Structures are given as C-alpha cells and as structure tokens.
Amino acid sequence: MKRLAVGPRITPEYSKWWVKMINDNVLRPSQENSQLIEEHLRVVPSELEIIKQDFERRNAKLKKKIEQIDE
Template structure:
C-alpha cells in the first residue's frame, strides 16, 4: 500500500468555462457597450446643420461688410486708380489756376 501512494495518478479533467446565465450575458454586453461612445446620427446631423447655418451667417455678414467697405471707398475716393488720382489732381490744378487769374 505504501507504493500506491507514490504512484502518479492521471485523470482526464473536463475543463468547462464559467457558465453564464442569459441575464448575466445580457447585463455584461450592455455594460461593455455602455463604456463605448457611439455617434448618434441625429446629433451628428444637427451639428452639421448648425455648422452649415453658421457658415451661411458668416458669409452673409462678410458680404454685408464688403458692400459697406466698397461704398465707403467710393464716397471717400479711396477706390480710385492712380490714373484717376492724377486726372483729379490735374483738374484741381486747373481750377486753382483759373481762380488765381481772376484775382
């Protein structure tokens, strides 16, 4: 009998993974998915629409500013070319000469 204790016994062991109930499996899947940020199509669409509207508003504002600037340049004469300035200076010199002759 003493030799029987010294013998190595081999047994076939069936390894079975942890058994999960359907409730636990569903809870686990939901828990894992709760940690993953998913894009919401409605949120993405509304954000895209918001950005589109903002871009259109900014473009309209820029157009208005451009029109105001062009109008201001015309009224102050800043939009003239150098040739137009030369012509205006020449006209003013002619007017000055005419006034000097009168007086």
C-alpha cells in the same frame, strides 16, 4: 474569404449637429456694424482718377490766379 468595406455611417444626431455648426458660422448682419448697401458697394476711384481730379483742382486754382493778375 471576402471582406466588405463599409464607409463610416453618419448618425442623425451628427447630421443635425453638423448643420447647426455650419449655420452658426454664417455671418449675420449686426446692428452695430450695419452699413447701407451703397456704402458697402461704393466704387473706389483708381489712381488715374485721383490724379485727374487733383490736376483739375490745381488747374482751376491757376486759372483764378491768372484772372487776378490780368485785372
């Protein structure tokens, strides 16, 4: 005796329910948490860049102090 294995059948109602469930889980932009795309995509400076900026700031302060002492 031969047996025929048939997979589970999906009803149209189940298919509609599945599509609705998937679509309900998609994040939509809300007005409360809306950000400009530029803010969302801004580049965070690397540690090296932060150190470089700090160095340049301190260097500028020291140059001003040297100029004041020279006067």
